[in-house]
Amino acid sequence: MADKSFFxxxxxxxxxxxxxxxxKQWNMNPATKTVQRGSHQNPEDLSYVTYKLVRFSEFEQDGKPVWYFFADQCRHCTTPPCKIVAESINVKSIKQDEATGAVLYDPKVKVKEKDYKEIRGSCPWDIPRWDEKTQGMAKCTMCIDRIKEGLLPxxxxxxxxxxxxxxxxxxILAMAKERLDEVKKKYPKAELLNHDFVRTIFLVVDDPKKYHKFAAANDDTFVASLNRSSVLVG
Ligand code: SF4
Ligand code: SF4
Structure with a gap:
C-alpha cells in the first residue's frame, strides 16, 4: 500500500x-453536549471524542460579510513532532504506519497530563487531545481500519x-496543485498549506489565520518544533 494523503x-x-x-459515527465516539455560542461551529474545539471539526470563521472585509469553513483534523505529518517528543519522554502511545504514513495514537496507553501537554505543545497545528478520566490521548486515525480494507476514510x-x-x-499532490492553479485565477492569494511536510493538505484562498489560528504552521514554526523535538531527543 502506498503513502497516502488527504486534500x-x-x-x-x-x-x-x-x-x-x-x-464520530465510524469511531463510535459519543456526541458532545453543545451550547449556542453565537456561531454555527459546534462543539467549540477538537477533543478526545471529536477528531474532526468544521471550524466557522465569520467577519467583515471591505464592507462585505465573509464566511470561511475549515474542516480541521490531524495533518499526519511526514516527520511528526508529536511522535518524536513522545518517544523522547518515554511515552509509547504514538506509532506511524509504514505503508500509509498514518500517525496513530493508542488511546488505551495512559499518559500523564504533563507529558500530554508537552506532546500537544509540539504539534504546530494543536491537534492532540487527552482525557482526564481515561488518561489516554486521541485524534484522527486516518480511518486506518477502513483504508486497509480498500475503503475511503x-x-x-x-x-x-x-x-x-x-x-x-x-x-493527491498533483490534484491539489492542479486545483490551486485553477483557483488562483480568481483568488491570487490562494495557497496549499504546508503540503511538503503534511499528509492533510488544505487549499485556502486567503490568509490562513482568517480560517483558524492554527490552520498553517509557517516553515519556521515547523522547523522550530522539530528542533525542539531533537533537543529533547538529543
Ligand atoms: S468538508 Fe465536505 S462533508 Fe465536511 S463540512 Fe465541508 S462539504 Fe461537508
Ligand atoms: S498534526 Fe500534530 S498530532 Fe498530527 S501527526 Fe502532526 S504533530 Fe502529530
Whole structure:
C-alpha cells in the first residue's frame, strides 16, 4: 500500500458537517453536549471524542460579510513532532504506519497530563487531545481500519461537495496543485498549506489565520518544533 494523503479544498466546502458526523459515527465516539455560542461551529474545539471539526470563521472585509469553513483534523505529518517528543519522554502511545504514513495514537496507553501537554505543545497545528478520566490521548486515525480494507476514510466517503479527497500521495499532490492553479485565477492569494511536510493538505484562498489560528504552521514554526523535538531527543 502506498503513502497516502488527504486534500481538503476549502473552496468547495459548504459546512454541512457531514464529515464531522461520519467521523464520530465510524469511531463510535459519543456526541458532545453543545451550547449556542453565537456561531454555527459546534462543539467549540477538537477533543478526545471529536477528531474532526468544521471550524466557522465569520467577519467583515471591505464592507462585505465573509464566511470561511475549515474542516480541521490531524495533518499526519511526514516527520511528526508529536511522535518524536513522545518517544523522547518515554511515552509509547504514538506509532506511524509504514505503508500509509498514518500517525496513530493508542488511546488505551495512559499518559500523564504533563507529558500530554508537552506532546500537544509540539504539534504546530494543536491537534492532540487527552482525557482526564481515561488518561489516554486521541485524534484522527486516518480511518486506518477502513483504508486497509480498500475503503475511503469515513469523512471523505461522506463529503457531498468534493471538498474532502483522499488517495495515494503522489496523485493527491498533483490534484491539489492542479486545483490551486485553477483557483488562483480568481483568488491570487490562494495557497496549499504546508503540503511538503503534511499528509492533510488544505487549499485556502486567503490568509490562513482568517480560517483558524492554527490552520498553517509557517516553515519556521515547523522547523522550530522539530528542533525542539531533537533537543529533547538529543
Ligand atoms: S498534526 Fe500534530 S498530532 Fe498530527 S501527526 Fe502532526 S504533530 Fe502529530
Ligand atoms: S462533508 Fe465536505 S462539504 Fe461537508 S463540512 Fe465536511 S468538508 Fe465541508
Amino acid at each position: 481538503i479544498d476549502t473552496t468547495r466546502c459548504t459546512a454541512c458537517r457531514g464529515c464531522q458526523i461520519a467521523c 469515513a469523512c471523505v466517503k461522506t463529503c457531498p461537495s468534493g471538498a474532502m479527497n483522499f488517495g495515494d500521495r503522489e496523485q
